[in-house]
Structure formats: structure tokens, C-alpha cells
Amino acid sequence: xxxxxxxxxxxxxxxxxxxxxxxxxxxxxxxxxxxxxxxxxxxxxxxxxxxxxxxxxxxxxxxxxxxxxxxxxxxxxxxxxxxxxxxxxxxxxxxxxxxxxxxxxxxxxxxxxxxxxxxxxxxxxxxxxxxxxxxxxxxxxxxxxxxxxxxxxxxxxxxxxxxxxxxxxxxxxxxxxxxxxxxxxxxxxxxxxxxxxxxxxxxxxxxxxxxxxxxxxxxxxxxxxxxxxxxxxxxxxxxxxxxxxxxxxxxxxxxxxxxxxxxxxxxxxxxxxxxxxxxxxxxxxxxxxxxxxxxxxxxxxxxxxxxxxxxxxxxxxxxxxxxxxxxxxxxxxxxxxxxxxxxxxxx
Amino acid sequence: xxxxxxxxxxxxxxxxxxxxxxxxxxxxxxxxxxxxxxxxxxxxxxxxxxxxxxxxxxxxxxxxxxxxxxxxxxxxxxxxxxxxxxxxxxxxxxxxxxxxxxxxxxxxxxxxxxxxxxxxxxxxxxxxxxxxxxxxxxxxxxxxxxxxxxxxxxxxxxxxxxxxxxxxxxxxxxxxxxxxxxxxxxxxxxxxxxxxxxxxxxxxxxxxxxxxxxxxxxxxxxxxxxxxxxxxxxxxxxxxxxxxxxxxxxxxxxxxxxxxxxxxxxxxxxxxxxxxxxxxxxxxxxxxxxxxxxxxxxxxxxxxxxxxxxxxxxxxxxxxxxxxxxxxxxxxxxxxxxxxxxxxxxx
Numbered sequence: 001x002x003x004x005x006x007x008x009x010x011x012x013x014x015x016x017x018x019x020x021x022x023x024x025x026x027x028x029x030x031x032x033x034x035x036x037x038x039x040x041x042x043x044x045x046x047x048x049x050x051x052x053x054x055x056x057x058x059x060x061x062x063x064x065x066x067x068x069x070x071x072x073x074x075x076x077x078x079x080x081x082x083x084x085x086x087x088x089x090x091x092x093x094x095x096x097x098x099x100x101x102x103x104x105x106x107x108x109x110x111x112x113x114x115x116x117x118x119x120x121x122x123x124x125x126x127x128x129x130x131x132x133x134x135x136x137x138x139x140x141x142x143x144x145x146x147x148x149x150x151x152x153x154x155x156x157x158x159x160x161x162x163x164x165x166x167x168x169x170x171x172x173x174x175x176x177x178x179x180x181x182x183x184x185x186x187x188x189x190x191x192x193x194x195x196x197x198x199x200x201x202x203x204x205x206x207x208x209x210x211x212x213x214x215x216x217x218x219x220x221x222x223x224x225x226x227x228x229x230x231x232x233x234x235x236x237x238x239x240x241x242x243x244x245x246x247x248x249x250x251x252x253x254x255x256x257x258x259x260x261x262x263x264x265x266x267x268x269x270x271x272x273x274x275x276x277x278x279x280x281x282x283x284x285x286x287x288x289x290x291x292x293x294x295x296x297x298x299x300x301x302x303x304x305x306x307x308x309x310x311x312x313x314x315x316x317x318x319x320x321x322x323x324x325x326x327x328x329x330x331x332x333x334x335x336x337x338x339x340x341x342x343x344x345x346x347x
Numbered sequence: 348x349x350x351x352x353x354x355x356x357x358x359x360x361x362x363x364x365x366x367x368x369x370x371x372x373x374x375x376x377x378x379x380x381x382x383x384x385x386x387x388x389x390x391x392x393x394x395x396x397x398x399x400x401x402x403x404x405x406x407x408x409x410x411x412x413x414x415x416x417x418x419x420x421x422x423x424x425x426x427x428x429x430x431x432x433x434x435x436x437x438x439x440x441x442x443x444x445x446x447x448x449x450x451x452x453x454x455x456x457x458x459x460x461x462x463x464x465x466x467x468x469x470x471x472x473x474x475x476x477x478x479x480x481x482x483x484x485x486x487x488x489x490x491x492x493x494x495x496x497x498x499x500x501x502x503x504x505x506x507x508x509x510x511x512x513x514x515x516x517x518x519x520x521x522x523x524x525x526x527x528x529x530x531x532x533x534x535x536x537x538x539x540x541x542x543x544x545x546x547x548x549x550x551x552x553x554x555x556x557x558x559x560x561x562x563x564x565x566x567x568x569x570x571x572x573x574x575x576x577x578x579x580x581x582x583x584x585x586x587x588x589x590x591x592x593x594x595x596x597x598x599x600x601x602x603x604x605x606x607x608x609x610x611x612x613x614x615x616x617x618x619x620x621x622x623x624x625x626x627x628x629x630x631x632x633x634x635x636x637x638x639x640x641x642x643x644x645x646x647x648x649x650x651x652x653x654x655x656x657x658x659x660x661x662x663x664x665x666x667x668x669x670x671x672x673x674x675x676x677x678x679x680x681x682x683x684x685x686x687x688x689x690x691x692x693x694x
Contacts, residue, residue, distance in 0.1 A: 217587025240564025
């Protein structure tokens with residue numbers, strides 16, 4: 001947790017940029033006073049926002065660019081034409097060693113394409129993954145991939161397991177994180193070739209003592225394992241299904257409280273407790289999807305979030321930097337082929 | 348809704364068989380007095396249960412068999428060795444025209460394998476699918492496949508769309524059901540080849556006016572479309588993720604109400620309204636997964652359900668029979684290659 005942490009910010013990404021980015025940075029700075037920011041964006045719009053925030057201004061270097069990546073730009077167009085965009089320059093700063101990590105609320109596909117192109121993948125990682133942590137019955141777990149890779153081979157899934165394990169151990173602080181591979185049943189013969197081959201590799205390798213085996217959709221929120229490994233198609237659908245279900249439940253709950261006078265009174269009495277429930281399930285609390293498997297810390301904020309959500313995304317990047325997540329992933333990757341830790345100790 | 352509806356029941360399937368099966372049948376008979384049952388199971392265990400229920404007994408023919416399919420039996424073993432099992436005989440009764448449909452709370456894989464073997468697929472259907480309806484912000488929708496087919500080609504997805512549409516129109520009573528294909532984004536270029544090819548076929552065919560396009564995980568509970576089409580891997584994970592999320596939210600809610608005296612009092616005042624919420628999200632209400640695409644009505648009850656849930660599964664089978672669901676699916680399949688209904692009217 002020591003040392004300078006300098007985060008570059010894409011001021012022009014997201015639905016409410018640059019206001020939310022500046023307000024979010026101010027909030028993050030209150031929580032983590034050691035943070036410093038390199039902000040890329042339109043000076044004419046960003047400078048006036050900074051002018052009203054002297055404390056933040058003292059922690060910020062603003063670099064002007066008039067270009068940004070549109071929210072509907074194709075990744076290929078961002079690669080070709082986005083050389084001077086706020087997003088690209090913010091990533092370039094990480095590559096140049098000027099910043100320790102980057103946060104953007106812009107176009108996900110463009111951010112992944114630019115980050116892969118500029119930062120390159122980490123060590124033997126074949127494909128980076130998008131990861132996020134979320135609340136469970138037991139605490140918090142991390143799931144990946146959430147949409148970077150629509151189709152994944154067994155090797156990709158195994159690498160996701162390694163990255164998720166390193167994340168849970170360092171950033172979430174779980175001593176021996178357990179790992180599950182998402183499937184349609186827990187028996188060994190269930191599922192398609194990719195999940196079966198990935199499970200076989202994990203069962204035989206160094207992470208075997210932490211490998212729980214196959215898990216099912218309900219295990220995600222039950223917190224059966226600390227790490228949930230899946231392909232980007234399934235992971236993306238699962239994440240959004242969970243979000244939608246929480247909203248449905250919440251809307252049913254509002255309906256119930258509005259349905260009678262007694263229920264309305266009951267709501268008034270319970271409102272402080274219910275506010276805590278809202279806080280616990282607040283999507284802003286879990287804002288900040290991590291791009292794992294790159295030579296650099298990259299965090300994607302939800303495009304529609306507010307300053308609280310954006311500050312949380314910055315907090316995620318700050319945690320990843322403080323925990324040297326990429327060094328941990330590299331170490332694990334180097335050991336991947338080695339026998340389980342138990343066997344090693346015995347030899 | 349007219350005429351006899353005779354449903355064969357596998358008395359020995361499920362965690363609490365045969366008690367739940369008999370109690371569920373009694374409850375279903377109260378709701379649908381025209382139902383008649385052909386029950387297959389161990390006479391020594393089932394007959395005493397029927398003896399205490401004279402009204403049900405008058406609507407039941409019990410056929411003895413000492414055999415049943417174990418909950419962990421492999422589908423291949425059920426096919427080879429299950430000839431005299433209660434599940435197999437209950438399906439045989441549909442094939443023989445003795446029953447109009449079958450309900451079992453037994454082993455899902457065995458039920459699908461036996462049903463496919465005995466009843467064969469309907470018309471040009473390549474692979475049957477498991478479908479279920481569920482609550483949304485707008486009412487109810489139906490999703491398929493939920494796990495029968497881990498890998499699906501574009502043709503399978505298109506057939507699922509046809510079957511889901513026929514189900515929503517007849518059993519759910521939606522006049523022009525809308526159809527969505529589950530994907531990781533709504534843009535045409537998103538996703539893998541199978542979903543893109545399925546969408547292209549649906550956009551060009553007779554169901555085009557009802558085809559909404561791609562939907563995402565959150566659209567499932569938002570009720571964006573009446574029919575959600577997906578492969579069995581994704582559908583199974585999405586369904587179980589939704590169930591898990593509802594349980595998580597519900598447990599957070601219980602925690603909130605227990606967290607202070609005011610909240611406890613609030614709960615007491617709101618408890619009638621909250622009971623309605625519980626009812627609305629009660630998994631038993633949505634018990635009964637439909638196997639669509641077979642020459643016969645087959646409904647799978649959750650193995651752990653109680654009599655209320657089992658009665659609902661029987662109700663689903665009764666609705667499918669009353670609405671001649673398979674005749675509707677056959678009609679739609681025959682028209683699949685035809686141009687959209689609008690074009691037809693113009694010619």
C-alpha cells in the first residue's frame with residue numbers, strides 16, 4: 001500500500017463525461033489521498049471542472065486532446081483512427097511508465113482492443129479476460145471472463161483460473177482461493193469438451209488443491225468458490241442475468257411495500273435497514289471491471305455510472321496496483337506446469 | 348379445454364416419491380377436476396397412499412412396477428436397463444395413446460433420453476429442448492433450451508424459436524409473441540457464428556415480424572421478448588444464476604429485517620404484502636420444465652419439489668394438452684420456410 005500510485009484517466013469516456021470522471025477522481029482522492037492522476041481530455045471542458053476543485057487539481061496533471069473514441073465505434077476503427085484519442089493516450093501513458101494503471105468509462109470493445117495493442121498480453125497469456133467481483137452468500141467472489149472472449153479453448157479457461165486465483169488472493173485477500181469452472185452440472189462428464197479439458201488440466205496441476213471442480217449458475221451467488229471461471233459468452237449472460245434478476249426482485253419489493261397502508265408503514269419503520277440492503281446490492285459498489293492478462297492495470301467503469309461508481313472503479317485500479325497483481329499473475333503462470341504445491345513440499 | 352385429459356405419472360421419480368407425486372396429483376385434481384391419471388410405481392408403496400384419498404383414487408388407474416430409474420443413473424443405462432421402470436412405462440403409455448402426456452420428477456437426462464427414444468422427435472425437429480416460463484417485469488416469458496443441448500447449431504436455435512413461439516402463443520396466450528436470441532450485445536455483429544446465423548434466418552423468415560433480434564442477460568427478467576432463445580449451456584447457467592440471485596436477494600432482505608427492532612416491527616406490518624412477494628417469486632409456481640419437440644407432452648418436475656410444485660407441473664402438462672401444443676408446433680414448422688405473414692397477405 002506504499003508509494004505513489006498514478007492513474008491515468010480517460011476524461012472523455014462514458015455517458016456523463018467528463019463531469020463524472022472529474023467528480024469520481026475527487027471522491028477517489030478523498031478515500032486514497034496518495035493517488036495522483038494524469039487526465040486526458042478536452043482542456044476546454046475539463047479545466048473549468050478542475051478549477052472549482054483545488055485539492056484535486058493539486059493531484060492532477062491535465063493533458064489536452066480534442067479527440068475521443070465514440071461509444072459505438074468499432075474496435076478496428078478505434079485502432080486505426082484513435083491514435084490521439086483520450087482513451088489511447090491514457091493507455092499509452094501506462095505503456096510509457098508514466099502511469100501505473102488506467103481507468104476509462106468508454107467503449108469496452110475499443111478499450112480492450114487498444115489495451116491489447118498498446119500494452120500486449122502478459123507473459124504466456126493468450127487472451128486477456130474481463131473480470132469483476134460480486135456479492136455472494138459468503139462474501140465476495142470474482143468471475144471471468146465476462147465478455148472479452150466469446151469463444152474460449154481449454155487453455156484460455158485454465159489461464160483465466162490462474163488470473164482469477166491471483167486476483168482473489170491479492171486484491172480480495174483470500175488465503176487459498178477456491179476455483180470453480182462454470183458448467184451445467186457438477187459431474188465430470190457434464191458439459192462440452194472445453195470445460196472438461198480445462199477441468200482435467202486444473203485437477204492435474206499446481207492449483208489442484210484449490211480446484212473445486214464444476215459449479216452451476218446458482219453457485220455464483222452462493223459463493224461456492226472464490227473464483228468462477230467461464231467463457232466470455234456465458235459469463236456475460238450470467239452477469240447481466242444476475243443484474244436483471246436483482247432489479248426484478250427489487251421492483252417486486254417496491255410493489256409489495258406500496259400495496260397497502262400497513263406495508264407503507266412497515267416500510268417507514270424498516271427504511272434504515274432497507275437502505276443498508278440497497279447499499280449492499282448497489283451496482284455502483286461493484287463498478288470497475290478488471291482487464292486481466294495485460295502488461296498494465298486497466299479498469300473499465302460502467303459507461304452510465306455516477307461519480308460514486310467511477311470512484312469505485314479508480315479504487316479497484318488502485319488496489320490492483322498496490323497488490324502488484326500482474327507480477328503475481330506472472331509468477332503463477334511460470335509455475336502452472338509444476339506439480340501441486342503439496343507434492344512439491346514432499347519432494 | 349374440453350375432453351378427457353389423461354396424464355401418466357412416474358410415481359417413483361423425485362426426492363420425495365411417491366408421496367409428493369400422489370399428493371400433487373390430488374391437488375391438481377382439485378384444480379382441474381377433468382383430469383385422470385395413470386400412475387406407474389410400486390403398488391405396495393403407492394396403493395396405501397391412494398387408499399386414504401378416495402376422490403383421487405376414483406380418477407386414478409395404478410399400474411404396478413417394482414423398477415425405477417435411479418436419480419444418478421446415466422441416460423445410456425436408463426435406455427438399456429430401464430424397460431420396466433416407472434418412468435419408461437409412463438412414457439410408453441403416451442406412445443401407446445393411453446395417456447395424453449407424462450409428468451416425472453425423476454432424473455432429467457434419463458427422462459429426455461427415454462422420451463426421445465420412445466416418442467421420437469416431432470416432424471423436422473432435430474433436437475428437443477427444455478423450456479420453462481418465468482416471471483418478468485412485464486408478465487411471463489418462456490426460455491429454451493435450458494440444458495438438453497450443450498452445443499447447438501443455428502438450425503437448432505431457429506427450431507427453438509419456432510417451438511417457443513408456439514408455446515407462448517398457445518399456453519401463455521400471447522397474441523404475437525416476440526422472440527429474442529440471447530447474446531452478449533444487441534448489435535448484429537456480436538456473438539459467435541451460431542447466434543448470428545440463427546438471427547439471419549429468423550430475420551428473413553416467416554417469424555420476422557416477431558423477431559426482436561439479439562437480447563442480453565438482463566432482458567430475460569425485463570421481459571423484453573416473450574420468447575428467449577439460447578443454447579442449453581447458456582440457458583442452464585442463466586436460469587440457475589437467476590434462481591441463485593433471487594435467493595441471495597431474499598437472504599439479504601431477511602438479514603435487513605432482522606437487523607433492528609424498528610425493522611422487525613416494520614416486517615410485522617408489511618408481512619401480508621411480503622407474503623405476496625414470496626408467492627410471486629416462489630420457485631414452485633414455475634415448476635414444470637417442458638420438453639418441447641417430441642411426439643407427446645412431457646413435463647419434468649423439479650426433483651426436490653413438494654406437492655404444490657408437483658401439482659403445478661401437472662398443470663403445465665394439462666395446459667399443453669388442452670392447447671394441442673404439438674399440433675401448433677408442427678404447423679409452424681411446415682411454414683418455416685415460407686415468407687413473412689405480411690408478404691403472404693400482400694401476394
